[in-house]
Amino acid sequence: MAITDLIPPEVKGDDFYNALGIIASIESVKTILEIGSSSGEGSTESLVNSIKNRSDADSVRLFCMEVSRPRYTKLVGNYSELTFFKAYNLSSVSLKEFPSIEEISYFYNLVHTNLNQYPLEIVLDWAEQDKKYIEDNCLDINGIEIIKTANKINYFDCVLIDGSEFSGERELYSLMGAKFIALDDVNSFKCFNCYKILENHSSYQIVERNMNVRNGFAIFQKKF
Numbered sequence: 001m002a003i004t005d006l007i008p009p010e011v012k013g014d015d016f017y018n019a020l021g022i023i024a025s026i027e028s029v030k031t032i033l034e035i036g037s038s039s040g041e042g043s044t045e046s047l048v049n050s051i052k053n054r055s056d057a058d059s060v061r062l063f064c065m066e067v068s069r070p071r072y073t074k075l076v077g078n079y080s081e082l083t084f085f086k087a088y089n090l091s092s093v094s095l096k097e098f099p100s101i102e103e104i105s106y107f108y109n110l111v112h113t114n115l116n117q118y119p120l121e122i123v124l125d126w127a128e129q130d131k132k133y134i135e136d137n138c139l140d141i142n143g144i145e146i147i148k149t150a151n152k153i154n155y156f157d158c159v160l161i162d163g164s165e166f167s168g169e170r171e172l173y174s175l176m177g178a179k180f181i182a183l184d185d186v187n188s189f190k191c192f193n194c195y196k197i198l199e200n201h202s203s204y205q206i207v208e209r210n211m212n213v214r215n216g217f218a219i220f221q222k223k224f
Contacts, residue, residue: 003067003068003129003130003133005070006039006070006071006074007038007039007071008041009038009041009042009043009045010042010184010214011042011043011046011162011184012041012042012045014213014214015208015210015213015217016043016182016184016210016213016217017042017043017046018046019182019208019217020043020046020047020050020160020182021046021047021049021050022050023050023158023180023182023219024046024047024050024051024062024158025050025051025053025054027054027056028157028179029060029157029158029179029180030059030060030061030157031060031061031063031151031153031156031157031158032047032051032060032061032062032063032156032157032158032159032160033063033065033144033147033156033159033160033175033178034047034062034063034064034065034159034160034162035065035092035144035159035160035161035162035163035171036065036066036160036161036162036163036164036184037064037065037066037071037072037075037087038066038068038071038075039066039071039074039075039078040074040075040078040079041078043160043162043184044064044075044078044079047062047160048062048079048082048085051084052082057083057084058083060084061084061086061151062082062084062085062086063086063087063088063147063151064079064085064086064087064088065087065088065090065092065143065144065147065163066087066088066089067089067090067091067092067133067134067139067163067164068133069089069137072087072089075087088143088146088147089139090139090141090143090146090147091134091139091140091141091143091167092142092143092144092163092164092167092170092171093142093143093144093167093170093171093174094140094141094142095131095134095135095140097142097167097170098127098130098131098167098170099127099166099169099170101124101127104123104124104127104166104189105120105124107189107192108120108123108189111192113187113188113189113192113215114187114188114215115165115188115189123165123189126165126166127165127166130164130165130166130167142174144171144174145174148174154177155177155178155179156175156179157178157179157180158178158179158181158182159175159178159180159181159182160182160184161175161181161182161183161184161190161191162182162183162184162185162190163190164190165185165188165189165190166189166190167190168183168185168189168190168191168193168194169191169193169194169197171194172194172197172198177222178222179221179222180207180219180220180221180222181194181198181204181219181220182217182218182219182220183195183198183217183218183219183220184214184215184217185214185215185216186209186211186215186216186217186218187211187215187216188215190215191218195218198218198220201220202223203222203223203224204220204221204222204223205220205221205223206218206219206220207219207220207221
């Protein structure tokens with residue numbers, strides 16, 4: 001499936017969808033970053049619905065990142081009227097931060113995840129397609145840092161890492177310190193290492209996980 005294709009929502013009506021909605025309803029959660037919003041009909045919908053029901057919705061900011069321009073256009077069309085919603089057509093990480101072919105191949109051969117359902121050649125081709133799209137559309141920038149700087153945010157209250165299959169770990173490096181870190185596809189290259197890092201991190205504790213929902217999800221909360 002091409003990065004320009006509109007795709008049906010994946011996080012929809014399941015445990016992860018519900019858990020994200022609960023977090024977005026917490027009063028102390030004021031800044032939320034979602035990486036990989038697509039057209040906004042899945043996890044974005046859960047976040048938006050919870051924020052809309054808050055009495056302090058005017059003090060909440062939801063930042064949505066989507067690199068695919070067709071999906072971004074649909075996303076904006078769905079939610080642009082909401083004052084707390086702000087969308088960015090940016091890559092979450094720059095091209096120099098993308099994992100190398102060797103790194104992806106090493107992971108694929110060493111760690112058995114759901115990614116191994118596909119031949120390595122196809123997986124590597126996906127990575128090259130992602131990189132080419134970023135390069136061809138002049139999106140070679142660390143969008144996370146752009147959003148943080150533009151909005152004077154050091155640490156988000158909640159982040160959802162669900163973008164490119166190949167950028168999850170790099171995204172985490174820019175997002176450590178968030179109160180809540182939600183990971184989708186932990187049984188894949190995307191967030192496998194993110195999960196292991198947070199699982200063994202002294203500052204984070206796991207609050208919810210389900211490895212049987214699609215490729216597995218996990219949510220971590222900062223201890224202090």
